[in-house]
Amino acid sequence: MIADFRFALRMLAKTPGFAIIAVLTLALGIGANSAIFSVINAVLLRPLPFPKPNQLVAVWSKVANDNLEKQTESVPNYVDLRDQSQTLAALAAFTRSGAVLNGTEEARQLYGVAITSDIFSVLGVAPARGRVYTRADDNVDTRVVVLTDYAWKTYFNSDPNIVGKQVNLSWRSNTVLGVMPPGFQFPVEGQRAEYLQPLHPLVPEAVNNRDWRFVRMVGRMKPGVTIQQCDAEMNTIAARLEKQYPQSNTGRSNRAYSLHDDIVGDVRPALITILAAVAFVLLIACANVANLLLARATARQREIAIRTALGASRARIVWQLLGEGFLLSIFGAVAGLLIAWWGIDLLRVFGPHDVPRLGEVAINAPVFSFTFVAAIFSTLVFALVPALQVTRPNVNESLQEGNRGAVGPGSHRLRRLLVIAQVALSLLLLAGAGLLIKSFANLSSTKPGFDPQHALVAELILPKAKYPDSEKHRQFFDQVMPKLSALPGVDAAGAAFPMPFSNNDWGSTFSIAGQPPRPPGQELEASHLIITPDYFRAMRTPLLRGRVFNSRDTKDSPPVVIVNEVLAQRCFPGGNAIDQRIILTHGENNSHRLRRKLLALLAAHVTNRLRSSRCRNFTFRRRRIRSVGWMSSFAQRPLIPPDCRRPYATLCMSSTKIYSFQISSLWKNASVSLWLNRDLT
Structure with a gap:
């Protein structure tokens, strides 16, 4: 066997151009599969790193x-x-x-x-x-x-x-x-x-x-x-x-789910789809290399026929040709692992942060095993068929074709089949790419009720010890928000809790003033955001009717609320909600009820799922905002101006004494939310 591999290595060394092209082609296919499998292994296949992980469950609440x-x-x-x-x-x-x-x-x-x-x-x-x-x-x-x-x-x-x-x-x-x-x-x-x-x-x-x-x-x-x-x-x-x-x-119940399935449920279909796509890439790479090997073996057909005539068995010659293919696969696998290792590093840095267990992705023993199996599979796919084709039993015909320098009809048929396979697999990949492009086109055309492409966000926490009461909160926002708005390139700055696309949906029940109360469990519910006055300017949210919050809205003025178009259409005939009253309820057993006048009507403003039809209301209570999402709107989108990030961060740090937090693009958060929640239509 060692002698066969030495012979195969010498034969490949005689044609370095062919060997390099074949190895690079296989490396791309095997590397892509190894990289995606490493993610699937960490996220889907590997059990949670705790004793008896199959006993772990997630328990959730469900509302009828x-x-x-x-x-x-x-x-x-x-x-x-x-x-x-x-x-x-x-x-x-x-x-x-x-x-x-x-x-x-x-x-x-x-x-x-x-x-x-x-x-x-x-x-x-x-x-x-x-x-x-x-x-x-x-x-x-x-x-x-x-x-x-x-x-x-x-x-x-x-x-x-x-x-x-x-x-x-x-x-x-x-x-x-x-x-x-x-x-x-x-x-x-x-x-x-x-x-x-x-x-x-x-x-x-x-x-x-x-x-x-x-x-x-x-x-x-x-x-x-x-x-x-x-x-x-x-x-x-x-x-x-x-x-x-x-x-x-x-109207409330509780459900139990496998903790592992609960963690990975949203990303499982996407990862399996990507693995199927890169598997097609590997098959196309194998078809390409098989075509190259067939052309190379056809050129050696006279040599093979002479060896057969001298007594070499067909199995022996096929084994030697498979040895060449196996060496190509091994070299391709090694190069593929380097590509996978590089790709995993990029994925950790630039990949979506919502993918669970992404930090556990690594090139480990299961990935090595998968890569080795992929190499063996590749050898069988691209090397076996050409080897069998060029070692067919008709020696005389092979010698005659070799003398004429011609290629037999069998080789022509095999090449045509390989080309057909390549075209078919490529069409499948193109169809998948077309669906992916359509999905991203839907993403781009989605109207969430604001313009996330021009927004920069940073989440900070106002410590209770440093900001213990509403007066401290008021002072913080009164001092910081005007300074944020005055930074170069910033059109407006606002704050909100919860921050958009933070996977934190804070709900509250409400009722319509003048209507009979609903039975327990059938109350109206809406997502509730607490915001500062310039939040809608920073988010560039269209105002359909009414006005936004301003300096006249204080703790001593009549309480007001802003609602989105979905709530208005569901709760008021014709969507005419301005100057109507709703009663927000909170506290144990809904003991605290506050009547608020509807101040304005917004477009269908969403905060987590881009294609959500959930009712939403907005109130202005600076003393209740503790975990803050800054929304700063910029005049240009291509990239947030580098000279603006620094003063933006410096101002936040000097105001809160926090020296490490993430400043990111709201559009990236929106895109990840859309993709992982699979709200594609």
């Missing part, structure tokens, strides 16, 4: 007659689900959080998870240093934190004595209880979790409020329990809670 299948839950409902469940060994509730790390050379924005202590039992993980918090720490007065290994190494220089020390998070002192092991990553999409802290101190006002639904839940099933049994029990408990708390829980 609502098109949203997965909604967040309240803390009291979570506690009831946890305490009453017989199928779950543990259930934890969590929400994303952010904090400013003070006390270091530069204050930094950290992203973490506020979560109940059950999470460590759910995930089956233990700290590498110190301890984790327990049920005793699940109270509003606890000030403790558990760091991830990444945060410990990045922000605290791997301090071996970090356990027990005090760290300032958003100007509040917290005791470090422990450090999680290397490689630990909280299993949800979005920003890297850099710390874990108890949920209750973050939202003390929500601990006993069933109408404040903002937490997600993750649990671990008991051994032997199926996902169907867990799902049925969640619905049973939800039915009991509905009878016990009709004001807040009517």
Whole structure:
């Protein structure tokens, strides 16, 4: 065998041009497949990095007659689900959080998870240093934190004595209880979790409020329990809670899903489609190389015929020709792995941040195995058929064709078949590319009710310790927003909570003044945004009727609200909503009701799904905006002016003392939201 490979290597060395073209062609096909498989392996195939990951479930809330299948839950409902469940060994509730790390050379924005202590039992993980918090720490007065290994190494220089020390998070002192092991990553999409802290101190006002639904839940099933049994029990408990708390829980149920499927569900079809596309690319590459090998082998047909006449078996000659093809595949696989490695680095930097587990993508043993299998497959596809063709038994005919320098009819037929295969595969790829172009054309033509192409966004958190009351909030916005608007190239600047396309949809119930109240569970619901007056100018949102907020709208003036066109058409005959009154409800059992006059009507303004038909209302309450999304509108789109990013960042940092946050294009966030939510029509 070694002698055969040496002979094959000498034959390829005689024709370096052919060898280089064949290797590069195969490298592109194999490299593309290896890169995509590495993503699929990390996202879809590899189990979650926790003990018995098939027992992990995600539990969501569902509202009857609502098109949203997965909604967040309240803390009291979570506690009831946890305490009453017989199928779950543990259930934890969590929400994303952010904090400013003070006390270091530069204050930094950290992203973490506020979560109940059950999470460590759910995930089956233990700290590498110190301890984790327990049920005793699940109270509003606890000030403790558990760091991830990444945060410990990045922000605290791997301090071996970090356990027990005090760290300032958003100007509040917290005791470090422990450090999680290397490689630990909280299993949800979005920003890297850099710390874990108890949920209750973050939202003390929500601990006993069933109408404040903002937490997600993750649990671990008991051994032997199926996902169907867990799902049925969640619905049973939800039915009991509905009878016990009709004001807040009517029409609500709970569903259980496999945690792995819940995490990767939105991206699975897209990744499989891309893998199928690159598989076609590999087949086209194989057809191209097969054509090259056939032409090369045909030129050697006389040589092969002479060797056959001298007694060489057909199997022996086919094996030698396959050896040449195998060497080409191996060289192509090595070059393909280099291409895949380079492509993965680009994907980590420029890929959509909403793809789960993207940071785990790597060239590892499964990817090497896949690449080797792809090389073997490529050899069989492009080398076997030409080898069989040129070693057919008719030696005399081969010698005569070789003397004339002609090519036999069999070779002509095979070449025609290879060309037909290439054309067919290319047409399939072109059809897929056409559908993709159509999808992006739909994206470009989508009218979300604002102009994201000219908007720059940055998310900041106003720490409660530094901005404890509404007066501090008012001072912050009164000082910062005019300065942002005055930056070079900026037309307008506004702030909002939640930030558009942040996957955070804050809903509220409302009723129409003068109409009889609806039964519990059938209330009208709308997404609720709290904004500053220039938000609509910064977003370039068309105003259909009425006026936007201005300086006359204060805490002492009559309360007003702005709604989108969808709400107006659904709730008022003819969409005539101006000067009508709606009653926004909030608080436990909807105990707080505030009548607001409709001030203006907007176009169908959306904030998460570009093709959403959800009702939306906007209020102006600066004291309630804590997690801020800046929207700054620029006169030109091609790229945000580099000379504007620097003062933009400097102003934000000097105002909040936060020295690390992302400034990005709103259009990129909108595009990723559209693609992952598959709202393509």
